[in-house]
Amino acid sequence: MAGRARAFADARIVKILKTQFVTAACDDWYQRRRQDAEGEFFRRMADQGPRKGAGGSTRQGVYCLTADGAFLAYRPGNVEPEYMLETIEKGLAAWQKLPTERRRPGAVEVGEHGKTDPTYTRDPPEGGLVLRVFTRALDRTTEGYCDSPCDKARGGSSQRDHLWLKEAEWKSLIPSRPVAGQRNAVPTPIARRIFRFHLADSTRGEPNLWASAEVRRAELFAVVECVTAEQVVLRLEGSALLSTDADEQKAGRGYDVALSGIVRYDRQAKKIDRFDVVAVGDHWGEGRYTPGARPGRTPLGVAFDLAPAESTIDRVPPQGAREISAYYRAE
Amino acid sequence: MSFKIRWSVLAALITAIGSAGLAAEPIDTAQFEKLHALIKPPESEAFWTTLPWLTSLWEARQQAAAEGKPILLWEMDGHPLGCT
Structure with missing residues:
Protein backbone atom coordinates (compact mmCIF):
# COMPACT_ATOMS: atom_id res chain seq x y z
CA MET A 1 0.00 0.00 0.00
CA ALA A 2 1.18 3.52 -0.70
CA GLY A 3 1.29 4.55 2.98
CA ARG A 4 3.95 1.99 3.86
CA ALA A 5 6.08 3.14 0.94
CA ARG A 6 5.89 6.75 2.18
CA ALA A 7 6.34 6.06 5.89
CA PHE A 8 9.34 3.81 5.48
CA ALA A 9 11.01 5.99 2.91
CA ASP A 10 10.94 8.92 5.34
CA ALA A 11 14.57 9.45 6.38
CA ARG A 12 13.67 10.46 9.94
CA ILE A 13 11.63 7.31 10.51
CA VAL A 14 14.18 5.01 8.88
CA LYS A 15 16.99 6.43 11.02
CA ILE A 16 15.11 5.98 14.28
CA LEU A 17 13.93 2.48 13.43
CA LYS A 18 17.32 1.25 12.26
CA THR A 19 19.18 2.56 15.29
CA GLN A 20 16.74 2.48 18.19
CA PHE A 21 14.20 -0.24 17.55
CA VAL A 22 13.90 -3.88 16.60
CA THR A 23 11.32 -4.01 13.81
CA ALA A 24 8.82 -6.82 13.39
CA ALA A 25 5.80 -7.30 11.15
CA CYS A 26 3.05 -9.90 11.60
CA ASP A 27 -0.37 -10.80 10.25
CA ASP A 28 -2.95 -10.19 12.95
CA TRP A 29 -5.22 -12.86 11.50
CA TYR A 30 -2.77 -15.46 12.79
CA GLN A 31 -1.42 -13.64 15.83
CA ARG A 32 -4.74 -13.02 17.55
CA ARG A 33 -5.77 -16.65 17.12
CA ARG A 34 -2.66 -18.71 17.75
CA GLN A 35 -2.69 -20.72 20.97
CA ASP A 36 0.98 -20.80 21.87
CA ALA A 37 3.54 -18.70 23.73
CA GLU A 38 3.81 -16.06 21.00
CA GLY A 39 0.05 -15.66 20.68
CA GLU A 40 -0.40 -15.39 24.42
CA PHE A 41 2.40 -12.86 24.69
CA PHE A 42 0.98 -10.73 21.88
CA ARG A 43 -2.57 -10.71 23.24
CA ARG A 44 -1.39 -9.90 26.76
CA MET A 45 0.60 -6.96 25.43
CA ALA A 46 -2.09 -5.72 23.02
CA ASP A 47 -4.74 -5.84 25.73
CA GLN A 48 -2.86 -3.06 27.51
CA GLY A 49 -3.76 -0.84 24.55
CA PRO A 50 -7.08 0.29 23.14
CA ARG A 51 -7.70 -2.75 20.96
CA LYS A 52 -8.63 -5.61 23.19
CA GLY A 53 -9.93 -7.91 20.51
CA ALA A 54 -13.42 -8.29 21.97
CA GLY A 55 -15.19 -11.24 20.39
CA GLY A 56 -12.05 -12.23 18.50
CA SER A 57 -11.94 -8.96 16.58
CA THR A 58 -8.82 -7.49 15.10
CA ARG A 59 -6.00 -6.12 17.18
CA GLN A 60 -4.24 -4.69 14.15
CA GLY A 61 -2.14 -1.57 14.39
CA VAL A 62 1.35 -0.30 15.02
CA TYR A 63 2.66 -1.12 18.50
CA CYS A 64 5.72 -0.08 20.44
CA LEU A 65 6.48 -2.58 23.18
CA THR A 66 9.26 -3.98 25.33
CA ALA A 67 10.77 -7.45 25.07
CA ASP A 68 9.06 -8.40 28.32
CA GLY A 69 5.65 -7.29 27.09
CA ALA A 70 5.08 -3.76 28.36
CA PHE A 71 2.92 -1.66 26.04
CA LEU A 72 4.56 1.65 25.11
CA ALA A 73 2.50 3.20 22.29
CA TYR A 74 -0.06 2.38 19.64
CA ARG A 75 -1.50 3.71 16.40
CA PRO A 76 -4.35 2.08 14.45
CA GLY A 77 -3.05 1.02 11.03
CA ASN A 78 -2.52 4.44 9.44
CA VAL A 79 1.15 4.44 8.52
CA GLU A 80 1.31 7.84 6.88
CA PRO A 81 4.71 9.33 7.79
CA GLU A 82 3.55 11.97 10.25
CA TYR A 83 1.49 9.45 12.22
CA MET A 84 4.22 6.83 12.18
CA LEU A 85 6.77 9.35 13.41
CA GLU A 86 4.48 10.50 16.19
CA THR A 87 3.91 6.91 17.30
CA ILE A 88 7.55 5.88 17.39
CA GLU A 89 8.55 9.09 19.17
CA LYS A 90 5.86 8.42 21.76
CA GLY A 91 7.03 4.83 22.11
CA LEU A 92 10.63 5.92 22.48
CA ALA A 93 9.69 8.47 25.13
CA ALA A 94 7.81 5.82 27.11
CA TRP A 95 10.79 3.43 26.74
CA GLN A 96 13.22 6.03 28.02
CA LYS A 97 11.10 6.61 31.12
CA LEU A 98 11.62 2.98 32.15
CA PRO A 99 14.34 2.32 34.75
CA THR A 100 17.81 2.08 33.21
CA GLU A 101 18.39 -1.40 34.58
CA ARG A 102 15.32 -2.63 32.75
CA ARG A 103 16.51 -1.19 29.44
CA ARG A 104 20.09 -2.39 29.36
CA PRO A 105 21.12 -5.18 26.95
CA GLY A 106 20.54 -8.56 28.57
CA ALA A 107 18.33 -7.21 31.36
CA VAL A 108 15.41 -9.22 30.04
CA GLU A 109 15.72 -12.90 29.26
CA VAL A 110 13.58 -14.39 26.55
CA GLY A 111 13.79 -18.16 26.33
CA GLU A 112 13.00 -20.41 23.43
CA HIS A 113 9.47 -20.36 22.14
CA GLY A 114 8.62 -24.01 22.48
CA LYS A 115 5.83 -25.65 20.55
CA THR A 116 4.09 -23.44 17.99
CA ASP A 117 0.40 -23.72 17.16
CA PRO A 118 0.43 -25.58 13.82
CA THR A 119 -3.05 -24.29 12.94
CA TYR A 120 -1.80 -20.70 12.83
CA THR A 121 1.80 -20.92 11.73
CA ARG A 122 2.96 -21.25 8.15
CA ASP A 123 6.33 -22.08 6.63
CA PRO A 124 7.31 -22.21 2.97
CA PRO A 125 7.22 -25.76 1.59
CA GLU A 126 10.44 -27.72 2.06
CA GLY A 127 12.29 -27.88 -1.27
CA GLY A 128 9.50 -25.86 -2.82
CA MET B 1 -32.88 10.80 -35.40
CA SER B 2 -30.87 11.26 -38.61
CA PHE B 3 -29.67 8.23 -40.60
CA LYS B 4 -26.03 9.08 -39.73
CA ILE B 5 -26.71 9.18 -36.00
CA ARG B 6 -28.78 5.98 -36.09
CA TRP B 7 -25.97 4.22 -37.95
CA SER B 8 -23.36 5.45 -35.39
CA VAL B 9 -25.49 4.22 -32.53
CA LEU B 10 -26.00 0.87 -34.23
CA ALA B 11 -22.27 0.51 -34.94
CA ALA B 12 -21.44 1.26 -31.30
CA LEU B 13 -24.00 -1.25 -30.13
CA ILE B 14 -22.63 -3.96 -32.37
CA THR B 15 -19.10 -3.27 -31.13
CA ALA B 16 -20.22 -3.45 -27.51
CA ILE B 17 -22.08 -6.71 -27.99
CA GLY B 18 -19.25 -8.17 -30.04
CA SER B 19 -16.58 -7.40 -27.46
CA ALA B 20 -18.59 -8.61 -24.49
CA GLY B 21 -17.71 -12.28 -24.97
CA LEU B 22 -14.11 -11.93 -26.19
CA ALA B 23 -11.23 -13.29 -24.10
CA ALA B 24 -8.48 -10.93 -22.97
CA GLU B 25 -5.95 -10.08 -25.65
CA PRO B 26 -2.92 -12.36 -25.62
CA ILE B 27 0.19 -10.68 -24.28
CA ASP B 28 2.53 -9.47 -27.00
CA THR B 29 5.88 -11.21 -26.40
CA ALA B 30 7.65 -8.02 -27.40
CA GLN B 31 5.90 -6.26 -24.50
CA PHE B 32 6.48 -9.00 -21.94
CA GLU B 33 9.67 -7.69 -20.29
CA LYS B 34 8.37 -4.13 -20.26
CA LEU B 35 5.08 -5.16 -18.68
CA HIS B 36 6.82 -7.33 -16.09
CA ALA B 37 9.03 -4.42 -15.05
CA LEU B 38 6.08 -1.98 -15.06
CA ILE B 39 4.01 -4.06 -12.64
CA LYS B 40 6.85 -4.74 -10.21
CA PRO B 41 7.60 -1.94 -7.73
CA PRO B 42 10.50 0.40 -8.46
CA GLU B 43 13.00 1.05 -5.69
CA SER B 44 11.11 4.13 -4.55
CA GLU B 45 8.03 2.02 -3.80
CA ALA B 46 9.96 -0.76 -2.13
CA PHE B 47 12.39 1.08 0.14
CA TRP B 48 10.47 -0.17 3.18
CA THR B 49 11.61 -3.69 2.33
CA THR B 50 15.18 -2.71 3.12
CA LEU B 51 14.45 -2.25 6.83
CA PRO B 52 15.51 -5.28 8.89
CA TRP B 53 12.01 -6.69 9.44
CA LEU B 54 11.58 -9.81 11.50
CA THR B 55 8.47 -11.86 10.82
CA SER B 56 8.53 -13.59 14.18
CA LEU B 57 7.52 -11.58 17.23
CA TRP B 58 9.35 -14.08 19.42
CA GLU B 59 12.61 -13.55 17.53
CA ALA B 60 12.03 -9.81 17.84
CA ARG B 61 11.70 -10.23 21.61
CA GLN B 62 14.96 -12.16 21.78
CA GLN B 63 16.82 -9.59 19.70
CA ALA B 64 15.33 -6.64 21.57
CA ALA B 65 16.23 -8.19 24.92
CA ALA B 66 19.80 -8.85 23.78
CA GLU B 67 20.26 -5.35 22.38
CA GLY B 68 18.38 -3.38 25.01
CA LYS B 69 15.88 -1.87 22.55
CA PRO B 70 12.12 -1.54 22.26
CA ILE B 71 10.19 -3.31 19.51
CA LEU B 72 8.15 -1.69 16.79
CA LEU B 73 5.51 -4.24 15.82
CA TRP B 74 3.57 -3.56 12.65
CA GLU B 75 0.56 -5.83 12.84
CA MET B 76 -2.18 -5.73 10.23
CA ASP B 77 -4.98 -7.95 8.97
CA GLY B 78 -3.28 -9.15 5.87
CA HIS B 79 0.46 -9.27 6.40
CA PRO B 80 1.93 -5.75 6.31
CA LEU B 81 4.88 -7.05 4.29
CA GLY B 82 2.49 -8.80 1.91
CA CYS B 83 -1.14 -8.47 1.07
CA THR B 84 -2.71 -5.84 3.26
Whole structure:
Protein backbone atom coordinates (compact mmCIF):
# COMPACT_ATOMS: atom_id res chain seq x y z
CA MET A 1 0.00 0.00 0.00
CA ALA A 2 1.18 3.52 -0.70
CA GLY A 3 1.29 4.55 2.98
CA ARG A 4 3.95 1.99 3.86
CA ALA A 5 6.08 3.14 0.94
CA ARG A 6 5.89 6.75 2.18
CA ALA A 7 6.34 6.06 5.89
CA PHE A 8 9.34 3.81 5.48
CA ALA A 9 11.01 5.99 2.91
CA ASP A 10 10.94 8.92 5.34
CA ALA A 11 14.57 9.45 6.38
CA ARG A 12 13.67 10.46 9.94
CA ILE A 13 11.63 7.31 10.51
CA VAL A 14 14.18 5.01 8.88
CA LYS A 15 16.99 6.43 11.02
CA ILE A 16 15.11 5.98 14.28
CA LEU A 17 13.93 2.48 13.43
CA LYS A 18 17.32 1.25 12.26
CA THR A 19 19.18 2.56 15.29
CA GLN A 20 16.74 2.48 18.19
CA PHE A 21 14.20 -0.24 17.55
CA VAL A 22 13.90 -3.88 16.60
CA THR A 23 11.32 -4.01 13.81
CA ALA A 24 8.82 -6.82 13.39
CA ALA A 25 5.80 -7.30 11.15
CA CYS A 26 3.05 -9.90 11.60
CA ASP A 27 -0.37 -10.80 10.25
CA ASP A 28 -2.95 -10.19 12.95
CA TRP A 29 -5.22 -12.86 11.50
CA TYR A 30 -2.77 -15.46 12.79
CA GLN A 31 -1.42 -13.64 15.83
CA ARG A 32 -4.74 -13.02 17.55
CA ARG A 33 -5.77 -16.65 17.12
CA ARG A 34 -2.66 -18.71 17.75
CA GLN A 35 -2.69 -20.72 20.97
CA ASP A 36 0.98 -20.80 21.87
CA ALA A 37 3.54 -18.70 23.73
CA GLU A 38 3.81 -16.06 21.00
CA GLY A 39 0.05 -15.66 20.68
CA GLU A 40 -0.40 -15.39 24.42
CA PHE A 41 2.40 -12.86 24.69
CA PHE A 42 0.98 -10.73 21.88
CA ARG A 43 -2.57 -10.71 23.24
CA ARG A 44 -1.39 -9.90 26.76
CA MET A 45 0.60 -6.96 25.43
CA ALA A 46 -2.09 -5.72 23.02
CA ASP A 47 -4.74 -5.84 25.73
CA GLN A 48 -2.86 -3.06 27.51
CA GLY A 49 -3.76 -0.84 24.55
CA PRO A 50 -7.08 0.29 23.14
CA ARG A 51 -7.70 -2.75 20.96
CA LYS A 52 -8.63 -5.61 23.19
CA GLY A 53 -9.93 -7.91 20.51
CA ALA A 54 -13.42 -8.29 21.97
CA GLY A 55 -15.19 -11.24 20.39
CA GLY A 56 -12.05 -12.23 18.50
CA SER A 57 -11.94 -8.96 16.58
CA THR A 58 -8.82 -7.49 15.10
CA ARG A 59 -6.00 -6.12 17.18
CA GLN A 60 -4.24 -4.69 14.15
CA GLY A 61 -2.14 -1.57 14.39
CA VAL A 62 1.35 -0.30 15.02
CA TYR A 63 2.66 -1.12 18.50
CA CYS A 64 5.72 -0.08 20.44
CA LEU A 65 6.48 -2.58 23.18
CA THR A 66 9.26 -3.98 25.33
CA ALA A 67 10.77 -7.45 25.07
CA ASP A 68 9.06 -8.40 28.32
CA GLY A 69 5.65 -7.29 27.09
CA ALA A 70 5.08 -3.76 28.36
CA PHE A 71 2.92 -1.66 26.04
CA LEU A 72 4.56 1.65 25.11
CA ALA A 73 2.50 3.20 22.29
CA TYR A 74 -0.06 2.38 19.64
CA ARG A 75 -1.50 3.71 16.40
CA PRO A 76 -4.35 2.08 14.45
CA GLY A 77 -3.05 1.02 11.03
CA ASN A 78 -2.52 4.44 9.44
CA VAL A 79 1.15 4.44 8.52
CA GLU A 80 1.31 7.84 6.88
CA PRO A 81 4.71 9.33 7.79
CA GLU A 82 3.55 11.97 10.25
CA TYR A 83 1.49 9.45 12.22
CA MET A 84 4.22 6.83 12.18
CA LEU A 85 6.77 9.35 13.41
CA GLU A 86 4.48 10.50 16.19
CA THR A 87 3.91 6.91 17.30
CA ILE A 88 7.55 5.88 17.39
CA GLU A 89 8.55 9.09 19.17
CA LYS A 90 5.86 8.42 21.76
CA GLY A 91 7.03 4.83 22.11
CA LEU A 92 10.63 5.92 22.48
CA ALA A 93 9.69 8.47 25.13
CA ALA A 94 7.81 5.82 27.11
CA TRP A 95 10.79 3.43 26.74
CA GLN A 96 13.22 6.03 28.02
CA LYS A 97 11.10 6.61 31.12
CA LEU A 98 11.62 2.98 32.15
CA PRO A 99 14.34 2.32 34.75
CA THR A 100 17.81 2.08 33.21
CA GLU A 101 18.39 -1.40 34.58
CA ARG A 102 15.32 -2.63 32.75
CA ARG A 103 16.51 -1.19 29.44
CA ARG A 104 20.09 -2.39 29.36
CA PRO A 105 21.12 -5.18 26.95
CA GLY A 106 20.54 -8.56 28.57
CA ALA A 107 18.33 -7.21 31.36
CA VAL A 108 15.41 -9.22 30.04
CA GLU A 109 15.72 -12.90 29.26
CA VAL A 110 13.58 -14.39 26.55
CA GLY A 111 13.79 -18.16 26.33
CA GLU A 112 13.00 -20.41 23.43
CA HIS A 113 9.47 -20.36 22.14
CA GLY A 114 8.62 -24.01 22.48
CA LYS A 115 5.83 -25.65 20.55
CA THR A 116 4.09 -23.44 17.99
CA ASP A 117 0.40 -23.72 17.16
CA PRO A 118 0.43 -25.58 13.82
CA THR A 119 -3.05 -24.29 12.94
CA TYR A 120 -1.80 -20.70 12.83
CA THR A 121 1.80 -20.92 11.73
CA ARG A 122 2.96 -21.25 8.15
CA ASP A 123 6.33 -22.08 6.63
CA PRO A 124 7.31 -22.21 2.97
CA PRO A 125 7.22 -25.76 1.59
CA GLU A 126 10.44 -27.72 2.06
CA GLY A 127 12.29 -27.88 -1.27
CA GLY A 128 9.50 -25.86 -2.82
CA LEU A 129 9.44 -22.69 -4.86
CA VAL A 130 8.49 -19.27 -3.49
CA LEU A 131 7.40 -16.70 -6.04
CA ARG A 132 6.77 -13.04 -5.39
CA VAL A 133 3.46 -11.78 -6.76
CA PHE A 134 2.94 -8.09 -7.57
CA THR A 135 -0.38 -6.54 -8.56
CA ARG A 136 -0.80 -3.09 -10.04
CA ALA A 137 -3.61 -1.01 -11.51
CA LEU A 138 -2.70 -0.07 -15.08
CA ASP A 139 -3.97 2.18 -17.83
CA ARG A 140 -3.82 1.74 -21.56
CA THR A 141 -1.70 3.88 -23.84
CA THR A 142 -1.23 3.85 -27.58
CA GLU A 143 1.92 1.76 -27.02
CA GLY A 144 0.51 -0.67 -24.49
CA TYR A 145 0.12 -0.08 -20.77
CA CYS A 146 1.31 2.37 -18.16
CA ASP A 147 1.05 2.78 -14.40
CA SER A 148 -2.40 4.09 -13.54
CA PRO A 149 -2.64 7.65 -12.31
CA CYS A 150 -5.41 6.54 -9.96
CA ASP A 151 -5.39 7.99 -6.46
CA LYS A 152 -2.00 7.04 -5.08
CA ALA A 153 -3.38 6.63 -1.58
CA ARG A 154 -5.83 4.00 -2.77
CA GLY A 155 -4.54 1.61 -5.34
CA GLY A 156 -1.74 3.50 -6.99
CA SER A 157 1.16 1.29 -5.93
CA SER A 158 2.17 -2.29 -6.49
CA GLN A 159 0.69 -4.75 -4.01
CA ARG A 160 2.58 -7.84 -2.88
CA ASP A 161 1.86 -11.47 -2.17
CA HIS A 162 3.61 -14.83 -2.53
CA LEU A 163 2.86 -18.02 -4.40
CA TRP A 164 4.04 -21.30 -2.87
CA LEU A 165 4.69 -24.38 -5.00
CA LYS A 166 5.61 -27.66 -3.37
CA GLU A 167 8.71 -29.47 -4.59
CA ALA A 168 6.76 -32.17 -6.44
CA GLU A 169 4.62 -29.48 -8.07
CA TRP A 170 7.36 -27.35 -9.59
CA LYS A 171 9.20 -30.47 -10.69
CA SER A 172 6.06 -31.64 -12.47
CA LEU A 173 6.32 -28.60 -14.75
CA ILE A 174 9.45 -29.94 -16.42
CA PRO A 175 8.81 -32.73 -18.94
CA SER A 176 10.85 -35.84 -18.23
CA ARG A 177 11.87 -35.94 -21.91
CA PRO A 178 11.62 -32.35 -23.09
CA VAL A 179 11.41 -31.72 -26.82
CA ALA A 180 11.13 -28.25 -28.32
CA GLY A 181 7.56 -27.59 -29.35
CA GLN A 182 5.94 -29.88 -26.78
CA ARG A 183 2.80 -28.28 -25.39
CA ASN A 184 1.45 -29.54 -22.09
CA ALA A 185 -1.25 -28.27 -19.80
CA VAL A 186 0.25 -26.82 -16.63
CA PRO A 187 -0.61 -29.29 -13.86
CA THR A 188 -3.99 -28.52 -12.36
CA PRO A 189 -2.91 -27.68 -8.77
CA ILE A 190 -0.48 -25.04 -10.04
CA ALA A 191 -2.86 -23.56 -12.60
CA ARG A 192 -5.85 -23.48 -10.25
CA ARG A 193 -3.80 -21.97 -7.43
CA ILE A 194 -2.67 -19.16 -9.70
CA PHE A 195 -6.19 -18.50 -11.01
CA ARG A 196 -8.03 -18.71 -7.69
CA PHE A 197 -5.57 -17.15 -5.28
CA HIS A 198 -3.24 -14.87 -7.23
CA LEU A 199 -5.26 -13.06 -9.89
CA ALA A 200 -7.18 -10.77 -7.58
CA ASP A 201 -7.35 -7.00 -7.18
CA SER A 202 -5.36 -6.45 -4.01
CA THR A 203 -4.35 -2.92 -4.83
CA ARG A 204 -6.63 -1.33 -2.21
CA GLY A 205 -6.59 -3.95 0.55
CA GLU A 206 -7.16 -7.62 1.26
CA PRO A 207 -8.86 -9.01 -1.82
CA ASN A 208 -11.72 -11.43 -2.16
CA LEU A 209 -10.16 -14.53 -3.65
CA TRP A 210 -11.99 -16.57 -6.26
CA ALA A 211 -14.16 -19.49 -5.32
CA SER A 212 -13.72 -22.59 -7.44
CA ALA A 213 -17.01 -22.03 -9.27
CA GLU A 214 -15.99 -18.46 -10.12
CA VAL A 215 -13.26 -19.71 -12.42
CA ARG A 216 -15.55 -19.65 -15.45
CA ARG A 217 -12.97 -20.32 -18.11
CA ALA A 218 -9.29 -21.12 -17.62
CA GLU A 219 -6.38 -22.64 -19.44
CA LEU A 220 -2.65 -22.53 -18.89
CA PHE A 221 -0.09 -24.31 -21.04
CA ALA A 222 3.66 -24.81 -20.87
CA VAL A 223 5.36 -24.91 -24.27
CA VAL A 224 8.92 -26.20 -24.51
CA GLU A 225 10.78 -23.36 -26.25
CA CYS A 226 14.34 -24.56 -26.03
CA VAL A 227 16.25 -27.63 -24.83
CA THR A 228 20.01 -27.77 -24.36
CA ALA A 229 22.33 -29.85 -22.21
CA GLU A 230 22.30 -27.01 -19.70
CA GLN A 231 18.69 -25.88 -19.60
CA VAL A 232 15.09 -26.31 -20.55
CA VAL A 233 13.10 -23.16 -21.25
CA LEU A 234 9.32 -23.18 -21.12
CA ARG A 235 6.93 -20.51 -22.32
CA LEU A 236 3.71 -20.29 -20.34
CA GLU A 237 0.58 -19.09 -22.12
CA GLY A 238 -2.99 -18.98 -20.98
CA SER A 239 -6.10 -17.04 -20.15
CA ALA A 240 -8.95 -17.04 -17.70
CA LEU A 241 -12.29 -15.48 -17.02
CA LEU A 242 -12.94 -15.09 -13.31
CA SER A 243 -16.32 -13.68 -12.35
CA THR A 244 -18.81 -13.72 -9.53
CA ASP A 245 -21.65 -14.60 -11.91
CA ALA A 246 -21.78 -17.13 -14.73
CA ASP A 247 -23.06 -14.29 -16.89
CA GLU A 248 -20.09 -11.96 -16.82
CA GLN A 249 -22.27 -9.03 -17.89
CA LYS A 250 -24.17 -9.43 -14.64
CA ALA A 251 -21.12 -10.16 -12.47
CA GLY A 252 -20.38 -7.51 -9.86
CA ARG A 253 -16.72 -8.44 -9.89
CA GLY A 254 -14.56 -10.11 -12.45
CA TYR A 255 -11.21 -10.39 -14.23
CA ASP A 256 -10.77 -11.28 -17.87
CA VAL A 257 -7.07 -11.99 -18.08
CA ALA A 258 -4.33 -13.32 -20.35
CA LEU A 259 -1.12 -14.85 -19.00
CA SER A 260 2.36 -15.24 -20.41
CA GLY A 261 5.53 -16.45 -18.76
CA ILE A 262 9.04 -17.85 -18.98
CA VAL A 263 10.30 -20.72 -16.84
CA ARG A 264 13.92 -21.77 -17.07
CA TYR A 265 15.19 -25.01 -15.59
CA ASP A 266 18.90 -25.50 -14.91
CA ARG A 267 19.56 -29.16 -15.69
CA GLN A 268 22.94 -29.24 -13.93
CA ALA A 269 21.75 -27.63 -10.70
CA LYS A 270 18.36 -29.34 -11.03
CA LYS A 271 16.47 -26.20 -10.12
CA ILE A 272 14.31 -23.53 -11.68
CA ASP A 273 16.31 -20.32 -11.88
CA ARG A 274 13.80 -18.14 -13.67
CA PHE A 275 10.03 -17.99 -13.28
CA ASP A 276 8.66 -14.77 -14.72
CA VAL A 277 4.96 -14.49 -15.46
CA VAL A 278 2.75 -11.58 -16.47
CA ALA A 279 -1.03 -11.56 -16.30
CA VAL A 280 -2.95 -8.59 -17.67
CA GLY A 281 -6.54 -7.89 -18.55
CA ASP A 282 -9.65 -5.99 -17.54
CA HIS A 283 -10.84 -6.16 -13.96
CA TRP A 284 -14.04 -4.76 -12.51
CA GLY A 285 -15.79 -4.54 -9.19
CA GLU A 286 -14.87 -4.35 -5.53
CA GLY A 287 -14.34 -6.80 -2.73
CA ARG A 288 -15.31 -6.56 0.92
CA TYR A 289 -12.08 -4.81 1.91
CA THR A 290 -11.30 -3.20 -1.44
CA PRO A 291 -13.82 -0.42 -1.98
CA GLY A 292 -13.10 2.47 -4.29
CA ALA A 293 -12.43 0.56 -7.51
CA ARG A 294 -12.17 2.59 -10.68
CA PRO A 295 -15.52 2.60 -12.49
CA GLY A 296 -16.11 0.14 -15.29
CA ARG A 297 -13.58 -2.34 -16.59
CA THR A 298 -9.97 -1.22 -16.22
CA PRO A 299 -6.66 -2.98 -16.76
CA LEU A 300 -5.02 -4.81 -13.88
CA GLY A 301 -1.58 -6.39 -14.11
CA VAL A 302 -0.03 -9.17 -12.05
CA ALA A 303 3.65 -10.10 -12.23
CA PHE A 304 5.39 -13.14 -10.73
CA ASP A 305 9.08 -13.77 -10.17
CA LEU A 306 11.34 -15.91 -7.99
CA ALA A 307 11.81 -14.64 -4.45
CA PRO A 308 15.44 -14.15 -3.41
CA ALA A 309 16.60 -17.23 -1.52
CA GLU A 310 17.61 -15.62 1.75
CA SER A 311 14.95 -12.97 1.99
CA THR A 312 13.17 -12.82 5.36
CA ILE A 313 10.24 -10.83 4.10
CA ASP A 314 9.67 -13.34 1.33
CA ARG A 315 8.87 -15.99 3.94
CA VAL A 316 5.51 -14.23 4.43
CA PRO A 317 2.83 -16.78 3.56
CA PRO A 318 0.40 -16.25 0.69
CA GLN A 319 -2.77 -14.40 1.57
CA GLY A 320 -4.68 -17.50 0.47
CA ALA A 321 -2.70 -19.75 2.82
CA ARG A 322 -4.93 -18.93 5.78
CA GLU A 323 -6.85 -22.01 4.70
CA ILE A 324 -3.69 -23.92 3.86
CA SER A 325 -5.36 -27.18 2.82
CA ALA A 326 -7.64 -25.39 0.39
CA TYR A 327 -4.69 -23.38 -0.90
CA TYR A 328 -2.67 -26.45 -1.76
CA ARG A 329 -5.68 -28.40 -3.00
CA ALA A 330 -6.74 -25.44 -5.20
CA GLU A 331 -9.51 -27.37 -6.92
CA MET B 1 -32.88 10.80 -35.40
CA SER B 2 -30.87 11.26 -38.61
CA PHE B 3 -29.67 8.23 -40.60
CA LYS B 4 -26.03 9.08 -39.73
CA ILE B 5 -26.71 9.18 -36.00
CA ARG B 6 -28.78 5.98 -36.09
CA TRP B 7 -25.97 4.22 -37.95
CA SER B 8 -23.36 5.45 -35.39
CA VAL B 9 -25.49 4.22 -32.53
CA LEU B 10 -26.00 0.87 -34.23
CA ALA B 11 -22.27 0.51 -34.94
CA ALA B 12 -21.44 1.26 -31.30
CA LEU B 13 -24.00 -1.25 -30.13
CA ILE B 14 -22.63 -3.96 -32.37
CA THR B 15 -19.10 -3.27 -31.13
CA ALA B 16 -20.22 -3.45 -27.51
CA ILE B 17 -22.08 -6.71 -27.99
CA GLY B 18 -19.25 -8.17 -30.04
CA SER B 19 -16.58 -7.40 -27.46
CA ALA B 20 -18.59 -8.61 -24.49
CA GLY B 21 -17.71 -12.28 -24.97
CA LEU B 22 -14.11 -11.93 -26.19
CA ALA B 23 -11.23 -13.29 -24.10
CA ALA B 24 -8.48 -10.93 -22.97
CA GLU B 25 -5.95 -10.08 -25.65
CA PRO B 26 -2.92 -12.36 -25.62
CA ILE B 27 0.19 -10.68 -24.28
CA ASP B 28 2.53 -9.47 -27.00
CA THR B 29 5.88 -11.21 -26.40
CA ALA B 30 7.65 -8.02 -27.40
CA GLN B 31 5.90 -6.26 -24.50
CA PHE B 32 6.48 -9.00 -21.94
CA GLU B 33 9.67 -7.69 -20.29
CA LYS B 34 8.37 -4.13 -20.26
CA LEU B 35 5.08 -5.16 -18.68
CA HIS B 36 6.82 -7.33 -16.09
CA ALA B 37 9.03 -4.42 -15.05
CA LEU B 38 6.08 -1.98 -15.06
CA ILE B 39 4.01 -4.06 -12.64
CA LYS B 40 6.85 -4.74 -10.21
CA PRO B 41 7.60 -1.94 -7.73
CA PRO B 42 10.50 0.40 -8.46
CA GLU B 43 13.00 1.05 -5.69
CA SER B 44 11.11 4.13 -4.55
CA GLU B 45 8.03 2.02 -3.80
CA ALA B 46 9.96 -0.76 -2.13
CA PHE B 47 12.39 1.08 0.14
CA TRP B 48 10.47 -0.17 3.18
CA THR B 49 11.61 -3.69 2.33
CA THR B 50 15.18 -2.71 3.12
CA LEU B 51 14.45 -2.25 6.83
CA PRO B 52 15.51 -5.28 8.89
CA TRP B 53 12.01 -6.69 9.44
CA LEU B 54 11.58 -9.81 11.50
CA THR B 55 8.47 -11.86 10.82
CA SER B 56 8.53 -13.59 14.18
CA LEU B 57 7.52 -11.58 17.23
CA TRP B 58 9.35 -14.08 19.42
CA GLU B 59 12.61 -13.55 17.53
CA ALA B 60 12.03 -9.81 17.84
CA ARG B 61 11.70 -10.23 21.61
CA GLN B 62 14.96 -12.16 21.78
CA GLN B 63 16.82 -9.59 19.70
CA ALA B 64 15.33 -6.64 21.57
CA ALA B 65 16.23 -8.19 24.92
CA ALA B 66 19.80 -8.85 23.78
CA GLU B 67 20.26 -5.35 22.38
CA GLY B 68 18.38 -3.38 25.01
CA LYS B 69 15.88 -1.87 22.55
CA PRO B 70 12.12 -1.54 22.26
CA ILE B 71 10.19 -3.31 19.51
CA LEU B 72 8.15 -1.69 16.79
CA LEU B 73 5.51 -4.24 15.82
CA TRP B 74 3.57 -3.56 12.65
CA GLU B 75 0.56 -5.83 12.84
CA MET B 76 -2.18 -5.73 10.23
CA ASP B 77 -4.98 -7.95 8.97
CA GLY B 78 -3.28 -9.15 5.87
CA HIS B 79 0.46 -9.27 6.40
CA PRO B 80 1.93 -5.75 6.31
CA LEU B 81 4.88 -7.05 4.29
CA GLY B 82 2.49 -8.80 1.91
CA CYS B 83 -1.14 -8.47 1.07
CA THR B 84 -2.71 -5.84 3.26
